[in-house]
């Protein structure tokens with residue numbers, strides 16, 4: 001029988017930027033496959049061009065996309081993970097936060113893997129604190145009246161991105177991370193969603209041993 005499930009294409013042994021895509025699909029109860037044939041898939045087709053993994057493809061409707069934020073935004077639209085209220089403005093704000101989170105992810109990863117001090121300056125020198133303050137402010141918008149998610153009681157695709165960011169930061173910087181009660185509260189709220197609790201029972205690590213904090 002022809003394969004009909006959507007596929008997430010990513011590297012083997014860790015989940016990295018594909019983690020929020022896996023988590024959203026689990027939360028939505030969507031069956032999918034995980035392909036590690038990155039080098040065959042990223043350039044090896046005649047359809048819409050994709051560059052770096054994660055890639056998402058669905059044989060049902062022919063969609064093929066890369067860029068974590070674009071994949072999450074697409075899945076958010078088709079599986080009901082967009083902000084409930086506020087129409088296009090809230091959707092654009094959700095998109096802004098998704099891109100902010102992707103920027104922090106990239107900066108944190110690059111600093112840990114490329115900087116001579118292994119990201120120590122990024123982590124303790126103010127830049128990460130500035131980002132954390134920004135994300136805390138985003139969480140404050142709804143935390144007083146509702147919460148626990150970025151847009152209140154309803155989880156959005158950007159919440160999966162934020163959850164993955166915190167997993168990534170903990171992996172890379174561990175106890176050096178700035179304090180942030182709101183981000184921790186958000187982290188716990190996401191982690192206790194039934195599908196994610198289940199996901200964590202068998203999931204691969206978010207990153208690999210050579211860039212783990214204190215390694």
Ligand SMILES: N[C@@H](CCC(=O)N[C@@H](CS)C(=O)NCC(=O)O)C(=O)O
Pocket residue numbers: 016017052053054066067068069102
């Ligand atoms: N902005 C892209 C970054 C994609 C990216 O850098 N992917 C990494 C793995 S997390 C990769 O394999 N890059 C290989 C490359 O750039 O050639 C996204 O969010 O998906």
